[in-house]
Amino acid sequence: MAAPLRAPITDLREGTCTVREDTxxxxxxxxxxAVGATFVAFDPATAREADAAIASIEGGVTLHVSxxxxxxxxxxxxxxxxxxxxxxxxxDAVVRDATELGATCVIVAECARxxxxxxxxxxxxxxERWTRIAHxxxxxxxxxxxxxxxxxxxxEAVSTIDEAARRFCLHVHEALPLGPLLLEAVQTEGAPIxxxxxxxxxxxxxxxxxxxxxxxxxxxxxxxxxxxxxAAAAVLGAVRxxxx
Numbered sequence: 570m571a572a573p574l575r576a577p578i579t580d581l582r583e584g585t586c587t588v589r590e591d592t593x594x595x596x597x598x599x600x601x602x603a604v605g606a607t608f609v610a611f612d613p614a615t616a617r618e619a620d621a622a623i624a625s626i627e628g629g630v631t632l633h634v635s636x637x638x639x640x641x642x643x644x645x646x647x648x649x650x651x652x653x654x655x656x657x658x659x660x661d662a663v664v665r666d667a668t669e670l671g672a673t674c675v676i677v678a679e680c681a682r683x684x685x686x687x688x689x690x691x692x693x694x695x696x697e698r699w700t701r702i703a704h705x706x707x708x709x710x711x712x713x714x715x716x717x718x719x720x721x722x723x724x725e726a727v728s729t730i731d732e733a734a735r736r737f738c739l740h741v742h743e744a745l746p747l748g749p750l751l752l753e754a755v756q757t758e759g760a761p762i763x764x765x766x767x768x769x770x771x772x773x774x775x776x777x778x779x780x781x782x783x784x785x786x787x788x789x790x791x792x793x794x795x796x797x798x799x800a801a802a803a804v805l806g807a808v809r810x811x812x813x
Contacts (some may be wrong), residue, residue, distance in 0.1 A: 574600060574608035575711070577704045578621070581612035583634050585624060593630035596623065611713035613704050616640045618713050640713030645812060647734065647761035649674040650801050651726045653768030654683040659798040664699045664718065668706035670805035671812075672716045675703070678726035682770030687720065696720055723772075727765060727780045734761035738785040739800050740777055747788040747804065755811040762808065766800040 576596060578588060588596070596602050604623050610632065611618040618640045625631040650672050652663045660677055667675045677699070679687075687695055699718045707715035721729070730736055735754040737747060754762050765780060772780075777787060790803060 574602075575708050576600075576608055576610055577613050577708055577715075578610040578632070578634075579612065579614070581610055581615070581617060581619065581634065581637065583619065583637055585631060585633055587629050587631050590629075593626075596630055597626055610634060611640055611708075613707065613713070613715045616643050616714040642712045643714045644671045644673045644712065644716075646671075646759045647674070647731070648672045648805070648808065649676065649730055649734070649761070649763040650805060651676045651678050651730075651763065651765035652801060653678050653680040653723070653766060653772065653797065654685055654687070654720075655768045655797050656684050659769075659796075660695075660699065661702055662798045663801045664702045664716075665706045666802045667805055668703045668712075668715055669710040670802065670809050671712075672801075672805060673714070674717045674719070675699070676719045676721055676726045676729070678721060678723045678765070680723045680768050680776060681773045683768045684770075692720065723776050724779055727783050727785060730763045730783075731761050732784060734763045736763045736765070736780075736783075736785040737804070738772075738777065738780045738787045739764060739766045739790060739804065740787045741771060741789075741794055743787040743789045745786070745788050747790060747807075750786070750788060751804070751807060752811060755808060764801070764804050766797060769797050 602623055607622045609618055610621040617637045619637045620635040621632045624633045648671055650667050654677050664675050703715040
């Protein structure tokens with residue numbers, strides 16, 4: 570049986586509502602839905618969903634939304650990935666993968682070796698882009714609670730994680746293997762877990778020391794050196810497998 574069509578709807582509420590222009594385009598141009606067509610609407614901000622039907626497409630798309638309910642698929646635990654700000658579309662890939670693998674928060678961290686500098690309108694635009702990617706990935710994978718996306722300096726990023734979380738800083742020069750520690754962390758159902766990785770050039774000794782001073786544990790992913798955009802998929806994928 571094919572999975573039901575799904576779409577994120579901001580400020581989802583029961584009854585009749587008119588959707589935003591970008592959502593209207595997705596429903597009528599991408600999905601090619603007509604009046605009377607049904608789909609599952611979900612609100613990324615509240616993790617609630619409802620059955621919805623297109624009531625009208627004249628002068629904007631209007632929906633009839635049924636009773637709201639808690640979303641059927643949400644992340645099973647607080648799961649954070651801190652990604653050093655990287656070049657090009659690498660952070661796009663990290664946000665997309667992290668969303669599909671159950672992350673509840675993605676923090677893009679400005680590091681000493683980050684080549685990209687985001688200021689002003691460019692900073693706002695990039696955050697909006699990552700949030701949109703998270704919403705699209707949540708729609709695709711069936712969850713209704715896309716991760717919160719933040720852009721912070723490294724020092725602030727590693728300091729904002731709940732102290733109750735098991736926090737692992739991925740570092741190429743560390744010998745302590747992640748595997749046994751992660752297995753132990755995952756065995757506590759619902760317990761928060763966080764990972765952090767640097768940008769293309771890695772983390773400086775000062776940044777590693779700062780993380781350790783904040784309670785992070787430096788760990789290794791083995792002898793292979795991964796691209797910065799690959800680390801998130803590796804460790805978050807391991808969490809998904811161990812939870813299943």
